[in-house]
Amino acid sequence: MPDPADLARQFAEMLGPRGWIAGEDAAPWQRDWLDRHGVPPLGVARPGSTAEVTAVVRACRAAGVAVVPQGGNTGLCAAAVAARPGAVILSLARMAGIGPPDPASGSIEVGAGVVLAALHQALDGTGLMFPLHLGAEGSAQIGGLIGTNAGGSHAFRFGMMGDLLLGVEVVLPDGSIWNGLRAVQKDNAGYQLRRLFAGAEGTLGIVTRAVLGLFPAPRQRATAFLALPDLAAAVALGTRLRAEAGEFLTGLEFFSDLGLGLALKHLPGLSYPLATRGGAYVLVEVASGSDLVPLDDILAGVLEWGMGQGLVLDGALAASEAQRAGFWRLREEQPEGQRLDGPQLKHDIAVPPGRIAEFVARAAPLCQGLLPGVRINPFGHLGDGNIHYNLSPPEGAGGFAGTDAALGLELARLATAMGGSFAAEHGLGRTKIALADALRPPEERRLMRALKQALDPDGVLNPGVLVEG
């Protein structure tokens, strides 16, 4: 087995100064976004081509060195940093080509290192859009979004990252390249491999390029911000919106009054647009490709119905792009408001959308029982039942008094019992493997271990992520 120093020299020579970064210079890649995980790697490989990715994977495999793929490093489950010293972090950031969009077929080929916001920008004015949106889109890269099967705010309407993936090129653990860069939705020529690599968190292969599905960009849009008495009202309103305006819905987000308060307290630029506060807030966005659709009327009709039913206390329709951006910022700054308030625990729950309020109602006493006074701040995606059930310590307390794991387990157990998931859109990474082992049927975990063993028998790719290393 070669000396790690030899491997580093080999990479420095092969990849050049832009392609191999070691020592202190590797610090920016070392820690995860929450700054909780990550030890110094042997170095950071930044290949500029699929052939270079292959060479890196082959050399690491031969040397018995772990390869840890990293996209924008915005993940919350520590899947993109090393747990043990001496690994090679593989950044695809230099493979950031964006092909021409194909309007007649609705697709585009991109490199794994393309930042999501850059893709959105490249599509501006083309009449096409890529309908994946999430808070981290200014940093998150296509490869990481595929690896985590990212969700976000538009998933309930357009699907998750795996649903938007038509084709993919993957460097496999033995360094060979699978070219699955097809550009069709329907491809049943065998197992749905592209769907397997989506969400595999870099443990089965390194995604290097992808063909993504595009949608026509809408020509009109309407956005409303609503105050509601409680989450149960939000769920009822969401059901009505899906039935009457489902084909137009592009956003259906919720957050709590606690979360609103934290955001307003810590982010001075924010303002609250209504006269009345509520027990829950909903952001609704609808859009249409046709100028003939009376979008405002359709939205207003559902909202009037909601007011008549007592489901909506107050609301405003965005009258300008600036106002719309302000509504969205209220929602998108929920994590930041809570982060600035001090320590927090993040939980990425999904339950059937009709049971969101029930989950929150049942979870509260569990949490209060473990840590009286804990501040509960659920927010997220009304359309798909994805609740970011985040906690802050009791007012004045500096932490969670050692209840972190117990809180996480209770919430995960409740979500599971309700037909949901404790790892909705963030994945397992390194931090949620124990939950999966505890709460998922043994057959499921056995299947996952069998897949890992079959495709990466030597454990070269991202060992310790998704399944035990």
Place this chain on the structure above:
Amino acid sequence: MPDPADLARQFAEMLGPRGWIAGEDAAPWQRDWLDRHGVPPLGVARPGSTAEVTAVVRACRAAGVAVVPQGGNTGLCAAAVAARPGAVILSLARMAGIGPPDPASGSIEVGAGVVLAALHQALDGTGLMFPLHLGAEGSAQIGGLIGTNAGGSHAFRFGMMGDLLLGVEVVLPDGSIWNGLRAVQKDNAGYQLRRLFAGAEGTLGIVTRAVLGLFPAPRQRATAFLALPDLAAAVALGTRLRAEAGEFLTGLEFFSDLGLGLALKHLPGLSYPLATRGGAYVLVEVASGSDLVPLDDILAGVLEWGMGQGLVLDGALAASEAQRAGFWRLREEQPEGQRLDGPQLKHDIAVPPGRIAEFVARAAPLCQGLLPGVRINPFGHLGDGNIHYNLSPPEGAGGFAGTDAALGLELARLATAMGGSFAAEHGLGRTKIALADALRPPEERRLMRALKQALDPDGVLNPGVLVEG
């Protein structure tokens, strides 16, 4: 290893007369729908519960007997019948329970034996719909639809079967049960197993129950039947329809003048609704959940534009449910019209939707070169590029003069070169493995064999399907 006769006695006792069918009585399950494949099985097991499925799989595994799962037996690639004598055909037809639909969450739990049309019927009047539609829906069962990752006419808008699958229960090759019956879209707790079993053609596990996603049923609908000069016009019109009416499109189908002629000739009940014939025909259907949408105006606007551009020669909007059914029947009888005309070759191609006309234009000389006078009848799904590129022999000829395999290979090669698939929605089954081995990268086929080996090392489930047995 037990005597097969012992196994048959054991099943007869365990499953009872409704649950075990052997000898001549098993004939209805023996042959595939095209009556080209299938040898006599040991018998047909018709378990009534997941526990009975487990018992059948365990006993077959112990006896070294192959298990061949069969749904409605409407597949076109011989995946649901036995290639070697002595297999046990496993029919899930008795596991046909339909749970109550959940309108607030948009989901429903069903048994694998539920016939698709029965599910549609059960949802009638509930305000919900399951948006999978295909010609065989009167026979096709949920389990088979999952196994083949079925597509159909609504897939371009709502997704394929795997996209509509929230949760699944699977009996694994060792007889253990994986309960993945969750009811959420977002579940990133590890590899996307549900997506792996969708399209696995029963080679990795037996799907016994599923949780499916439902959508609000529309409140209004408009259907148009159009004659166009050629397929290129159809593609251009399709692009425009997606851009201006994409959120309403529920059907976007095409067929050829040859196909229309065959259907009108062989199916006396059919009538042609327009004054003018064309080079290609398109059926457009739009629907909305809102009564406020001027659906007719939106559709008419695009069609008027199409007429102005010379893309549409003639057209009619359905003025009644009977007329609408007549339009759809013209499309749906395309396979039957050709079947009644004599021998045929079916090819299930997908290309990027913008390249449909190009594919058809490039394929014609290839086919004519191999068999001069061969009659080409492409029809299918304009929205996703899925072309059922079916052939009839030259006028007066009784067959394809031994060019069958060469025709299939040329067409598959062209689809592959154009970024498409030669097995779009029908799967590989037994009949297209050779094509996959010839045309897909070796890494892809190696990955598939590795998955099969990992999950079904003894080759108990559907051996010889999807990968070589």
